[in-house]
Amino acid sequence: MQNKTDIKQYFINQFNEFEKSLNGEKSSDFHKVRKDAINRFAELTFPNQKDEEWKYTNISSLKKHNFSPAAVKANVSPETINKFLFDKMEHSLLVFVNGEFTPELSKLIDIPNGVVIGSLAEALKNNNPVVKKHLGKYAEDENYFFTTLSTAFTKDGAFIYVPDGKVVEDPIHIIFITKSGSEKILTQPRNLFVAGKNSQVTIIEHYVSDEDSVYFTNSVTEIVANENAIVDHIKLQEESKKAFHIARMEVDQERNSNFSSHLISHGAEISRNDFNARFNDEGSECILNGLFMIGDEQLFDAHTMIDHAKPHCNSHEHYKGILQDKSKGVFNGKVMVRQDAQKTNAFQENNTILLSDDAVMNTKPQLEIFADDVKCSHGATIGKLNDEAKFYLKSRGIGEESATAILIHAFASDVITSIKIPALRDYLEEIISKRFNG
């Protein structure tokens, strides 16, 4: 039997191994950040359900495995990667295999001058000033067990920097593929995306596996949208059905910036997503949309927080869930409107469809408003597919399965249609069809 100390002690021991593997890099400035993190990690407690933030999400099963943070090489063919590409779309692609950047499988297309798209390991090695300025500055780790773990073992991830005034037209597709076989590995992608003033970029974070293996992905993504920048972010979580996926995204928005996020999630046995967005200045907009589809005994958890620290900002959050079998969903969406944040517009909604009597959804939309001149609304619904609508479809000759699939497509449609990339929309419709059309 293992307990809290054991998993912590395990990772602390692993850290020594990890340090050795770093060779010369141990003497870099950044390594001090790692060492500080492992020291803080030693003080933290493994999340448990007594903690309000983990009340409905039991991750104790994670402790049963000794996931190894050591690098594991694997051969992934271009054909395997092709399975996760979107049809008829030529665009830049970064591939990470078991957490490590793999240039042979990656390609860059039409990248404007000065734009950096590549691996964080490389940027760290080159002492990239943007990395130095931003990495770890948004995802504070005092209260985040897994962020601290990520910081301690920081090695690689995606790094994108779009300088002021630059526009990257085509989406940048980043695939994190885990091919671990029977080895239980931990990969910890550490991503940093910085969009300069008046810049524009679309980034797709795509977590995949084409096997049924047990592994653990612990990712941290920091995003900075500088003044008047437009950043579209899409995350697609298609991990193995037995994987653990714990992810955090921190978004920092400067004046008049425009950030939108879509999370489409249907993989992993347990997935937990912490999304925090902050308005540091006026005139910005933040969109958080999500669609999760889970079955069997899968668990999906989204904890989001939008911090309206300044006036004249808009936020729009809409999460939708479709639960089958004995799956369990958790949505905890907080919108904080601080005293200064007059003229805030905040909309938040969570709708869930339960397709089985054994599925459970815990939803907690929270609005905390300290300003008086604001327009805010929030709501949540949990229900079944509309029986009247289903009967109507059947009365036209449409069978049970198709009727269900049609209504599910319809339910998901507003999240899907708000994604601006047609090829990606098709890819997602296909996922829904495969899942519900038998």
Add this chain to the structure above:
Amino acid sequence: MLLEIKNLHANVEGTEILKGINLKVNAGEVHAIMGPNGSGKSTLASVLAGKEEYEVTQGEVLYNGKNLLELSTEDRAREGVFLAFQYPVEIPGVSNTNLLKTAVNEIRKYRGEEELDSMDFLSLLKEKSKLVELDSKFLSRAVNEGFSGGEKKRNEIFQMAVLNPTLAILDETDSGLDIDALRIVANGVNKLKTKENATIVVTHYQRLLDYIIPDYVHVLYKGKIVKSGGKELAIELEEKGYDWVKSDKAEAVV
């Protein structure tokens, strides 16, 4: 015989609503069912279409010699039964075209026919939308979402035209239609009429029956057909109201 309902009893949430309905419909016929509010007209229509909330406690329904009540809702539709709903449901996110395309192809598959390709399907939609003078913009819109009452009814008849049923049950399709829309809907129904199919129109108003001429008129009252007759019965009902049939306990004779 196309449809034979024998001593049909049905409950809703434990209350008996249909209390022994007998009705025979032959191919080529039009039957009108009239009756005061709450008498069970829509319940009868729903039971025939296969709505699960309605529990049949006694009796049987033969359709083309088959036990209709044993078939699932979708199989009834595939066998040619169509219900135009009194209150068509709105289905956001599902376009009319998508609904009909899926329906047409599932029905064809059931009957062992090839699926229609997109071109043939679109020309079918075009042809049938003309029949009910439905603007083609309705095709891409979500099913009934934001449609006016009259548009919903017209959309029902449009779907009927596309699916080409053998037995169509129109539940108050005339309610809420202005006279022009009524004429269009009635016209559509009449054009779809053949020697092989039959129509049951549920209505409160003689007005519709000026356009869709019934062969038989039945009065449903408190879950039973209390009077049957020819088209003159509808005129008589319009003049005298239902009170005289309520007191007259005549059983159905068809």
